[in-house]
Amino acid sequence: xxxxxxxxxxxxxxxxxxxxxxxxxxxxxxxxxxxxxxxxxxxxxxxxxxxxxxxxxxxxxxxxxxxxxxxxxxxxxxxxxxxxxxxxxxxxxxxxxxxxxxxxxxxxxxxxxxxxxxxxxxxxxxxxxxxxxxxxxxxxxxxxxxxxxxxxxxxxxxxxxxxxxxxxxxxxxxxxxxxxxxxxxxxxxxxxxxxxxxxxxxxxxxxxxxxxxxxxxxxxxxxxxxxxxxxxxxxxxxxxxxxxxxxxxxxxxxxxxxxxxxxxxxxxxxxxxxxxxxxxxxxxxxxxxxxxxxxxxxxxxxxxxxxxxxxxxxxxxxxxxxxxxxxxxxxxxxxxxxxxxxxxxxxxxxxxxxxxxxxxxxxxxxxxxxxxxxxxxxxxxxxxxxxxxxxxxxxxxxxxxxxxxxxxxxxxxxxxxxxxxxxxxxxxxxxxxxxxxxxxxxxxxxxxxxxxxxxxxxxxxxxxxxxxxxxxxxxxxxxxxxxxxxxxxxxxxxxxxxxxxxxxxxxxxxxxxxxxxxxxxxxxxxxxxxxxxxxxxxxxxxxxxxxxxxxxxxxxxxxxxxxxxxxxxxxxxxxxxxxxxxxxxxxxxxxxxxxxxxxxxxxxxxxxxxxxxxxxxxxxxxxxxxxxxxxxxxxxxxxxxxxxx
Numbered sequence: 088x089x090x091x092x093x094x095x096x097x098x099x100x101x102x103x104x105x106x107x108x109x110x111x112x113x114x115x116x117x118x119x120x121x122x123x124x125x126x127x128x129x130x131x132x133x134x135x136x137x138x139x140x141x142x143x144x145x146x147x148x149x150x151x152x153x154x155x156x157x158x159x160x161x162x163x164x165x166x167x168x169x170x171x172x173x174x175x176x177x178x179x180x181x182x183x184x185x186x187x188x189x190x191x192x193x194x195x196x197x198x199x200x201x202x203x204x205x206x207x208x209x210x211x212x213x214x215x216x217x218x219x220x221x222x223x224x225x226x227x228x229x230x231x232x233x234x235x236x237x238x239x240x241x242x243x244x245x246x247x248x249x250x251x252x253x254x255x256x257x258x259x260x261x262x263x264x265x266x267x268x269x270x271x272x273x274x275x276x277x278x279x280x281x282x283x284x285x286x287x288x289x290x291x292x293x294x295x296x297x298x299x300x301x302x303x304x305x306x307x308x309x310x311x312x313x314x315x316x317x318x319x320x321x322x323x324x325x326x327x328x329x330x331x332x333x334x335x336x337x338x339x340x341x342x343x344x345x346x347x348x349x350x351x352x353x354x355x356x357x358x359x360x361x362x363x364x365x366x367x368x369x370x371x372x373x374x375x376x377x378x379x380x381x382x383x384x385x386x387x388x389x390x391x392x393x394x395x396x397x398x399x400x401x402x403x404x405x406x407x408x409x410x411x412x413x414x415x416x417x418x419x420x421x422x423x424x425x426x427x428x429x430x431x432x433x434x435x436x437x438x439x440x441x442x443x444x445x446x447x448x449x450x451x452x453x454x455x456x457x458x459x460x461x462x463x464x465x466x467x468x469x470x471x472x473x474x475x476x477x478x479x480x481x482x483x484x485x486x487x488x489x490x491x492x493x494x495x496x497x498x499x500x501x502x503x504x505x506x507x508x509x510x511x512x513x514x515x516x517x518x519x520x521x522x523x524x525x526x527x528x529x530x531x532x533x534x535x536x537x538x539x540x541x542x543x544x545x546x547x548x549x550x551x552x553x554x555x556x557x558x559x560x561x562x563x564x565x566x567x568x569x570x571x572x573x574x575x576x577x578x579x580x581x582x583x584x585x586x587x588x589x590x591x592x593x594x595x596x597x598x599x600x601x602x603x604x605x606x607x608x609x610x611x612x613x614x615x616x617x618x619x620x621x622x623x624x625x626x627x628x629x630x631x632x633x634x635x636x637x638x639x640x641x642x643x644x645x646x647x648x649x650x651x652x653x654x655x656x657x658x659x660x661x662x663x664x665x666x667x668x669x670x671x672x673x674x675x676x677x678x679x680x681x682x683x684x685x686x687x688x689x690x691x692x693x694x695x696x697x698x699x700x701x702x703x704x705x706x707x708x709x710x711x712x713x714x715x716x717x718x719x720x721x722x723x724x725x726x727x728x729x730x731x732x
Contacts, residue, residue, distance in 0.1 A: 558679030
């Protein structure tokens with residue numbers, strides 16, 4: 088990796104000499120990780136964003152902005168969600184043999200993968216290719232206890248992982264070995280991550296996957312940088328822009344290396360306003376009693392935001408490297424060995440594996456595709472969470488394809504072979520599940536599970552907020568506001584809204600303050616509608632009764648595609664391209680002043696909720712607060728780089 092990126096190793100040995108990190112491939116991690124762990128501990132504790140807002144980065148222009156909107160009100164945790172050890176406690180299995188911890192440690196390569204967790208022993212050899220986090224991480228923990236790893240990656244504590252693992256349990260540790268196993272330590276590569284705005288709500292903390300409160304989305308057409316949703320697959324690298332290098336290479340071009348200054352001076356600057364949405368937005372909707380989603384994050388609803396990006400066109404850079412982009416864009420040249428543009432980032436996991444993805448070459452060379460290598464976001468240098476100093480922007484495509492902290496651009500005859508391209512974001516048929524199919528990778532008929540690039544039409548009611556009391560004293564109408572977007576540059580032609588759960592509909596007013604051309608409608612559309620309440624509801628309010636509403640919307644794009652009503656016909660095990668009607672439950676209160684809005688008495692620890700206003704499965708901050716043995720502050724120890732926005 089380039090010297091531009093500070094390296095932080097993440098596996099540390101136990102300081103008491105009882106480390107269980109034995110195995111051929113783990114010694115390097117154990118040796119290097121201690122410095123990272125102890126260095127972080129010495130760094131001290133950072134305070135909340137409001138108290139840190141005066142910090143300035145070593146890098147010019149990277150000061151973190153002050154908080155624009157007040158923090159969300161604190162709401163108590165669901166009693167059933169909080170501190171419940173039963174979700175993650177393996178049941179007693181006296182019928183299984185006792186296996187020594189030394190025997191477990193011998194099973195630490197792809198030929199045999201054993202793990203322990205709270206005294207139970209599991210053989211997950213079959214899972215080598217099926218792990219959503221990739222093979223290297225599974226190897227990294229092989230022959231060891233999972234608890235230290237899950238302390239960092241607490242999404243495993245959600246409550247459905249351990250019951251699935253029980254199918255592959257082969258034995259038990261002795262009480263003495265079980266106690267030894269849990270004393271292993273795992274360093275934390277996320278201690279250099281930036282501190283985020285309190286209104287950027289974490290669906291996972293490590294890596295940070297944060298979504299803005301959706302009631303704030305309609306306040307600004309351009310999402311403020313600090314509220315823009317963040318999808319990090321790995322830790323945020325700390326890159327010195329003076330040492331930054333972008334490598335462009337591959338089929339049919341001459342290899343070039345560009346500095347940040349090269350990109351800014353050798354090519355004309357280009358700007359594009361586009362909405363980004365994570366391919367897995369609203370994933371939590373698909374995690375219910377009948378179906379389980381075994382990939383993180385479980386976005387709730389808010390992984391969609393809009394910004395103006397500034398940078399250089401991909402086609403200009405590729406042309407500089409020798410590609411005949413005009414002939415390719417016009418179809419006059421279609422080389423068989425040039426079909427995809429692969430991206431690799433400077434961000435890496437604990438084993439050194441970098442993030443990567445790709446887009447079709449047609450998108451990159453298209454003069455109307457507006458694909459860029461971006462170094463600005465809303466007229467400022469990219470924030471660290473959004474790819475500083477350079478990232479890919481491919482308008483109309485899923486966020487996963489728009490690689491941050493861009494390191495390499497590779498012209499290829501095939502799409503990226505990274506697991507995030509080949510495994511994570513595929514749309515499987517509804518009868519394919521993780522437990523029987525995806526965990527035993529590859530599943531049957533992979534050809535029937537296309538890789539996500541462009542995304543379907545989407546709309547979300549943002550106001551009134553989910554689970555809110557809306558003051559209606561002397562009021563006869565209610566105003567509904569939201570956002571709508573369609574992938575592939577398709578225009579949102581109409582948004583219909585309903586306050587009775589979809590029984591009756593009316594078209595909303597649309598708002599888009601920027602002009603975009605046909606099939607280049609990269610940015611979202613806001614919608615609003617003031618609806619006169621039906622006479623029956625007005626009478627009930629006049630009698631002093633509270634009235635429940637079920638508010639929803641459905642958008643139609645320029646291809647006349649409309650959001651489906653339900654998720655069942657297109658449920659998929661990866662939880663991608665989710666766009667069924669989003670239902671907002673709200674209560675009209677005639678005893679409160681009109682437009683006085685506050686949360687009702689629903690106990691909900693997360694300001695965003697799935698469709699219908701409830702988590703159907705225990706949420707606990709997506710596992711972060713469920714397990715009583717793992718309640719530490721995720722930012723208890725941070726490095727100075729966290730001061731950089």
